[in-house]
Each structure stands twice: as C-alpha cells, then as structure tokens.
Amino acid sequence: MIEDLVRLRQELADSACRGALLVSGEKSASEQLCADLLPDLEGEVLLIGSYPLADLQPAQRKTVLGRECQTLIWNLHSQPDINTLAASAGCLCRGGLLLILAPEPDDWVDSFSLADGSPSLFWQHILSELEQWPYLAQYSLEAGFLAQEMPFPALAAESDLPTADQVAAMHRVGRVLHGHRRRPLVIRADRGRGKSTLLGLSAAEFLLEDRGDIVITAPRKEAAATALQHAAQRLGTSGETLSSGSSSLRFMPPDRLLDELPEARMVLVDEAAAIPPALLEKIVRHYARVVFASTVHGYEGSGRGFDIRFTETLNALTPQWQSVELQEPVRWSEGDPLEALINRLFLLDAAAPEPAPAIKADQCEVVLLDKLHLLNDNTLLREVFGLLVVAHYQTTPSDLHHLLDSLATSVWVLRSPAGRVCAAALVIEEGGLPAESFDAVLQGERRLQGHLLPQSLVYHCGLSEGLELRCARISRIAVLAEYRRRGLGQRLLQAIEHFASAEGLDYVGSSFAADTTVTGFWLQQDYLPLRLGVRRDPCSGSHALLVAKPFTERASNALTPLYNRFGRHFCLQLRETYQALDAALALILLNQSVSSESLGKDEWRDVQRFVSGEIAFEHAYPSLFRYLQSGPLSQLPEGEDTELIISRVLQAQGWTQLARRCALTGRREVEHRLRQGYRLFLSLEQGQTSDHE
Known part of the structure; x- marks a missing residue:
C-alpha cells in the first residue's frame, strides 16, 4: 500500500494535478489502515469526519475555509457533515491527494440507509459519480490497488502570486x-481563485494610503477571515480592527452595517451571493464606493442567483457598474480534474434550465417527481437543483442530501409542453404528532426535528392543536426568472394545495425570509400571516414570516384567531420589536390586518387639525397612532408618504434619520410630508365612505 501511495503521489506531483484514492473495505479495518499511514503522509493533513483517526482530530466546518493541506481524508464511514465535505475540497493544494474511506461499493446500499431501511439516494449519487470519474484510483482491502483508468493530464506548474488575474x-x-463615485465593481470567481485574498491585499494597500476607513462585510465573519488575514499580514498588525494612520479596516455583518451606517470610504462585500439582494441594494444606495465579490459555484450561496437577481438592481441604480472575473486558480492548476469531480458530486455547477419558448401557466403540466427517477435522470436532477439554487440566496450541498433522502420531502415541478422544468418546489409533510409533547415543546424543553411549523405554532404562538394538525410546508418554491409574474408559481402552488387537501392535510404553510416581493406573493394567494420572527437572521438580515392556509374546519378554527392576534399586535410591535423593519414590508402586513378598533371624534379632530397645521406632531401623536390602529382604510395607499408615516408614527424613527433617508433638509420637511400623507388618508376615507353610502 505504501509503495502504491508513493507512486500515486509522485504522479500527481509530476502532473501538477490533484487526485483521489478510494479506500474500500470494512469500517474498522480501513480506518486502522489509514491511521497506520498517517506518519508517512507529508505536509498538512486534514480529516473530515465525526471522530478522530488515531491522534488526528476532525476539522470543523467553520475552521475549514481558508486552510490548505496536501492530504485530505474523507471518512465516509463516520457519516460526516455534507457541507464540510464540500468545503474541504477547496483546501487541497496542487499535487494533493483526496483519500476517501468508504465501504466496498456493493455494500453502500446497506451502509448508507435511511430511517425506514431504504437506501440513501444521495450516497448512491456520490458512488455513481466516483465510479464514472476516470481519474479515480482505488484500493480494496480485499483486492488491493487499482490504478486510475486514465493518466493524469499534464498541467501547468505553480504560478507566481499574485496572479495576473x-x-x-x-x-x-x-x-x-x-x-x-457610484461605479461599483463586481468580482466573480470560482472557488480557489483567490478573490478573498485579493480583497484583503487591496484593503491593505488602500489603508497604507490613509484615504479613509474601509468596512468589509460577509454573511458570516468566517467568510471574511481570509481577506482579513491577508490584510493583517500585509500591514504587519492584528486585531479586530486593522489600522494604518487614521484609517481603519473592520468587519461588520450586513444587518449591523445597515443599522449603524458607519462612515466608510469604501465597502467590500465578500460572498455577496449569500446575502439577500434587498440588503445588497441598501448597501449600493447608501455607499458610493462598493466592491462585491461573488463565488460562482460556492458553499455560501449561488453566484448565478446573484447574477440574475442583483444585476437588474445594479443596472437601475448604478448603470455604470463594472465587473471582472478571476479565471486562474491559485491553489491548484487550470483544468484540474478533481475540481470537476467535486462540482459533480455536490452539483455545485448545477445550472437552471434554459427557458423554453413563451408559455402560459395553463399549458404547463404539474408533476410530483419520483425520487428514484430523479436520481437516474442526471439532467433532470441538475435542472431541478439548479433552479432551486438560483432562486435562493443560500443553498448548501446538504440541501441536495435533503432533497434526495428526506422521507418527508416531496419534489414538485412545473413542466412546459416541451418537457422543460419551469418551476419547482420542495414540500415537507409535518405535524400529526401526539398532543402529549405539547407542554415540553411549549416550555422549550423539546425541539421537534423536521417539524418547523408545528414547533413554531406551539412554542411561539401557544397553539394547543399545533402538534396534531397535519400540514404541507413548502420549504422552497422557485420559478425561472424569465417566467416570473406569469402565474406559474401560483399554478404550482394550487396543485400542491389540491394534493394536500385530497390527502386530508389540515393546512399548507411556509416560513421564509420576508421581503416585499416574496411576502406579496404568499398573501396574494390568500395565505394568512401568523407570526413574524422577532429577531432578524444575521445572514439574511430579514425576519422570518410564517404563513398558512387552512383547508379543514379544525385548522381554520385554530389558525384564524392567530391571524387576528397578529393583526392586533403587529401595529404595536412596530415601535419596539420591528422598529427597523422595511416600511414597505410593514405596509403590506398592515394592509392584511383586521382591526376592530374605533376612533373617537376628538381623536379624528386631532388628525384633521394636524393636517391643517393647527397643532404640532407631538400634540397629535396619540391620535395619529390611533388613526392607523383603527384601520380607517381597507388598504393604505402605497407610496413614500405612507412609508414615512409608518416609519415615524408607528416605528418612532427619529427626524434626523428620516430626513437623511428621504433626502430632506430636516424635521420641517419631514413633518410636511406627514401632513401630506394624512391628508391623502382622510381624502380616501371620505371617498370610501361615499362609496358605501
């Protein structure tokens, strides 16, 4: 074995390739073999698994990004974390070896099985891709060493850094x-091209010029670690904040950056594809000099989704934006065959299907896919997963595992007459649980895996029937960008609702990062908002909105009171819990509220006096608030004045903050806009009353 391993490593060094060796056999024997090999492995060795091998500790996902190694060990016997597996492949350097410990191929079905005893389709996919890769070397404890079918290609030797790119x-x-000003740059790069290094080196060079502060942001601090590390090395310093002269570089998560809006000469956004477009748009609007770095095929999010969703925003706000793409790998050679294998294993390069000719929703066919058929049709699998990736700002390799192996998850697609996938959805059956667990869940003593909606309805809303009610939770729904707003998503959703109702499920629901577009879609389909998360997700910067649509009398009786309570409480929560919520989103949710409050004549008179300028805002404030709380209009009108009223009256945002946001000179202009907005409300209310008469 040692001689074969030495020969393989020499071939990799000579060709400047990275390779893979599949070591197949019984668990304890193959792990012992690997442990015996550890002293003979040169350079840094990285282990991905659930437990140590000899004295080698497994790496954690948060510590993987940015590391480098000459040998990477995947211990598949230990059922390792899927995301860590995929991320670790980027650590393997030119000439390095991926050592895969796994059962004999004939034993994978039994070794990787699900809770019901059925084989794991995800691991069948992994095995199939490995066996089809012509550069795979194999070592069986029973049959010995088997060289790869095809010799490694001769690739270019290591290039000098920084690369020309x-x-x-x-x-x-x-x-x-x-x-x-206002000419942002988008840097696109595949994994291993050194974009984070580039950001760090660039930041350091500009700090040395002492031209002002720089802020770097990313979905997680770990994602910016490489950039910060290279900046610190170049500056010869360390710490949370890196300084040179009077200028500094520091990390801020997206939500905090947009809350505090610190002064900055430039903002660097790493892993931009994993940050919701709504937050990126706010960064572009506020900061005049921004650089976005996006991984095309990454672990933190989809660069293709970033391109589709964010390019339109840049075209509208900063039409002179620029882009550059890094092509040359840094850690491995151009054309490295292992990179293509990793992409295929985890579908990192899966792309959404090409759009079909113009179609209408009623021409399309809704199909509930058989997962075995999905596994055996690689083109279909890549189309479905690629579409889901593009439509969601954070998709990880574990989502592929979940798609193929979750027993409670079904995959739905909408196909064009030509058979092209135009829309897709993942649906998870939840609930139907014994009521005995209610108290433990309510008190936070028990967390229900795979039952997100029932868990939330009990723990957050106190719904006594929350565990017993059966539901279909739509965890993802995606429509090809070219076909959005044509009723395709509605058609797919209606088919899922019909199926759920026929199966006797009580309701269909979802929980998602709330923004105006997605929230508007669900509410237009008559889904009831039941709960808005009190904390914003640090990655998405958004609150999670839980919506549901009842189909049985029992569900309607249980969920409708929650909907009414949400309407009563939301107006009050805007001042404390949701003070920083986007006013346009708040407007959408306020227009869904049902109010039984009535406004007194004296309060109505105060609103009129405020509109006419007789009394100041402070004197009229209680009545201005009560006016909105009473729901005077069936729908508050859209517009900047309405959003300004929500921000000042309901969310209690300050005069200076609002003046800056709306490009007004100060309080006087803000207050004028408030009077203008209430004047419109009174006018519409009078017209609404006349219509009823």
Missing part, C-alpha cells in the same frame, strides 16, 4: 476607490 482585479478595485 489578481493584479488586474486589484487595479479595478483601485479605480473604485480613486475614480468616479
């Missing part, structure tokens, strides 16, 4: 800092 990109970043 990086130098060119650093020049483009410099133009953002020194050139015209």
